[in-house]
Amino acid sequence: MVTVITYGTFDLFHFGHVRLLKRLQSLGDRLVIGCSTDEFNNLKGKKTVVPYAHRREILLSCRYVSDVFPEDNWEQKREDIIREKADIFGMGHDWTGKFDDLSDLVKVVYLPRTEGISTTEIKDFMRGAQASTSLISAGSDEQIDRIAVAGHRSA
Template structure:
């Protein structure tokens, strides 16, 4: 049985995640995901919308994922690959070259990300929408203040 292992935060699960997980699963018979814990995300300076448990539940519901375990630090990958008996270590191509040292214990593969979608883009869009609505509310408030002051 050929096992593939990958890592990520998988916050705001979207079609790019689904496509990546499908491509990863196609590389082997089993897909194992090291999911960044909330504590590890804090260390990395990331803030997830969903908790680790919620993100884990979402990943476990995905038909391409066979197992999910917590990623607690950068250094655990070698031990995880050995423990899980993984033959392939795969990540998105934004990590190209970062994990080549793992080639001694598994085939390291970097897959292209799905164009035009990312969690960062979604969060940016939401923040912009929030800012637009906030500005609209301020404009409405200013108009009301002018109307009241002219009475």
């Protein structure tokens, strides 16, 4: 049985996450995920929208995922790889080279991310939508539709 391991925050779960998980799972028989805890994200300076327990539940509901465990720190990866008996360590290509030191334990692969979608883009879009809330609340239905269409085109 080939086990694939990956890590991430998986906040605001979207189709880019699904596609990455599907590609990772296709590399083996079992996909396990280290999901960054809220505390670890705080240490990294990242603010999540969805709490860890909910992100874990969402990941476990995905048919490509076999198990999810908490990622509490950067240093735990070696122990996780050994505990999970992982054969492949996979991450998005934006991490290329950063985990090559693990290649003495596992095959390290970096997969392309899905173009046109990212959690950062979603958060930025929502910040912009929140900033125009007063405009929307004062507008007609027709004005609201124009704002929504314009926002969608810029995303």
